[in-house]
Amino acid sequence: MQILLSHGAGGEMMNRLIENSILKNLTIKSLGKVGLSDLDDGASISIGEKEIVLSTDSYIVKPIFFPGGDIGKLAACGTINDISMMGAHPLALTLAIIVEEGFDTLELEKIIRSLDEVCTETGVSVITGDTKVMEKGKLDKIIINTTGIGIAENGYIIKDSNLSPGDRIILSGTIGDHGVSLMSFREGFGFETTLCSDVAPLWHMVRKALAAGRITAMRDPTRGGLAATLNDWARKSNTGIIVQEEKIPVRPEVAAASRMLGIDPYIVANEGKAVIGVCPEKAERVLAALRNTEEGKNAQIIGEVISNYSGKVILETIVGGRRLMEPPVGDPVPRVC
Numbered sequence: 344m345q346i347l348l349s350h351g352a353g354g355e356m357m358n359r360l361i362e363n364s365i366l367k368n369l370t371i372k373s374l375g376k377v378g379l380s381d382l383d384d385g386a387s388i389s390i391g392e393k394e395i396v397l398s399t400d401s402y403i404v405k406p407i408f409f410p411g412g413d414i415g416k417l418a419a420c421g422t423i424n425d426i427s428m429m430g431a432h433p434l435a436l437t438l439a440i441i442v443e444e445g446f447d448t449l450e451l452e453k454i455i456r457s458l459d460e461v462c463t464e465t466g467v468s469v470i471t472g473d474t475k476v477m478e479k480g481k482l483d484k485i486i487i488n489t490t491g492i493g494i495a496e497n498g499y500i501i502k503d504s505n506l507s508p509g510d511r512i513i514l515s516g517t518i519g520d521h522g523v524s525l526m527s528f529r530e531g532f533g534f535e536t537t538l539c540s541d542v543a544p545l546w547h548m549v550r551k552a553l554a555a556g557r558i559t560a561m562r563d564p565t566r567g568g569l570a571a572t573l574n575d576w577a578r579k580s581n582t583g584i585i586v587q588e589e590k591i592p593v594r595p596e597v598a599a600a601s602r603m604l605g606i607d608p609y610i611v612a613n614e615g616k617a618v619i620g621v622c623p624e625k626a627e628r629v630l631a632a633l634r635n636t637e638e639g640k641n642a643q644i645i646g647e648v649i650s651n652y653s654g655k656v657i658l659e660t661i662v663g664g665r666r667l668m669e670p671p672v673g674d675p676v677p678r679v680c
Contacts, residue, residue, distance in 0.1 A: 348678075353566025353612070354671035358382075376500045377429065381579075383503050384425040384562065387495065394498050396431035398422055399490040405678040407454070407484055409525050411539030412614075414487055415454035419461035420544045420614060421680060422491040424563045427549040428617065430501040431493030433465060438472035439488040444479040454485070465544045467491075505559045506580035508650040511626035515548065515617040515633055516541070516641040518569050519597040519608030522676040527600045538596040541615035548638040549617065555632035556625025562618050565680055567671050568610040572618050573656045574670035583652030586668065587659045590645040610671040612679050620648065 349356045361382070371379050375387030375394050385398030400422050407414040419436065426433040438458070442451065462469060520541035527538065545563065552558060560580070564572040569591070577584045593608055601608045615638065621629045626644060633639030649657075656668040 349672065351566075352671070352677060353568075353571050354610075356672055357566075376498065377502055381502065381504070383429065385429050385491075387429070387500055389498065392498055394431070394495040394500050396426055396429050396493040396495055396500070397490065398425035398429075399488065400425065401486060401488040402680060403483075403486055403678055404525070404680055405483065406525075406529065407450075409528055409540055411521075411524065412542040413454055413457050414485060415457035416461055417542050417614060417680060418487040418489045419458040419467075420542050421565065422489040423461065423465055423467055424545045424614075424617075426491040426493035427546045428501065428561045428563055429493070429495065430499055430549075430553060430558070430561070431495040432550075433467050433491055433493040433546055435468045435470045435492045436462065437490040438469050439474075440472070441475045441477060441482060441486045443482040443484050444476055446484060451485070454487075461544050465546050501558060501561050503560055503562065503576055504579040506576055506582050506584075506620045506648045507559065507622075508582060508648050509623050510559050510620045510648040511623055511644050512573070512584060512586060512646040512648070513619040513621060513626065513630055513633065514569070514591065514643055514645045515545075515619065515639045516615075517592045517594045517597065518564065518613055518616060519593060519601060519611045521614040522568070522611030522679045523597045523600045523604070523606070523608060525679045526604055526606070526676045530604070532600060532603060538594070538600065541613060543615035543638055545615065545617055545638055548633060548636040551632045551636060552619060552629050552639075556629045557622045558619055558629065559622060560620035563613065564616060564618050565612045565614060568608070568612055569618065570607075570609045570656070570668050571670055573668065576620065577652075577656055578654045580648075581653050583649040583655050583657065584646060585649055585652075585657040585659065586646030588661045590643050592641050592643055606676065609668060611676055614680060623647075
């Protein structure tokens, strides 16, 4: 089997590649409450009553400058958000850069400044890194890898598998903005005047949500989008999830561009949104806390966890029917993160 672009897109093909070609060739040992075998967005190391949380990601976005951000902002936000989604306070990043020979140093400096602005905003420090250069034509401009480090007090970790029947599902805002805006920008459809990436650090919003109530699961729906996140949760927690289409916020520009491009906004990457599972008695309180932030002002309760349809996600459509919200096989918009 040869590796395809779809194997890195966050869907079922990527899951099979990880399970069949990577995990089976590793000796896996958990050092904390979350390990590699959990396949969450990070892992932890237990140190006394605290959990040190780590997450790593590589960024290959094309183009490297896009409406709403660039690869530097994306690299900082993406990893900081992965740490935040596990309920940990992000503290530091590592920064590894691979650039193509001939890359413009002024563009590199702009990218680094964008990354630094996000880190400064969230109180995160870049503490170590690495720089490599490859021959011209051997790399598409630049690749960035960041590893995030955070701390969860009292060993409290949010895992994908913690959902229980009755939990409410909250979405912090409109979906599809990042992937659809990049795709329309690449194809020259002109939506860039009104549609831009949602890339943003979410720690300040997440901190308020954590203080408001008992969160049982949390994920930023990046590769594979909302559909991949909900299907992962249903499978890992052995529950079903039912969501209402009319409650899922989608910007009109995203809906229009999605129709033009022939893509489903439910499976497109987002870089500034969170999907949150909350115990039912705290759902309204968490929703209010989210709506009191700039990042979560459009938050909605979109569904709940159910005891039947184990491992499945059911979408109640606007016209009153029901269908499966299938997990994506690949991603219709490659290289957006």
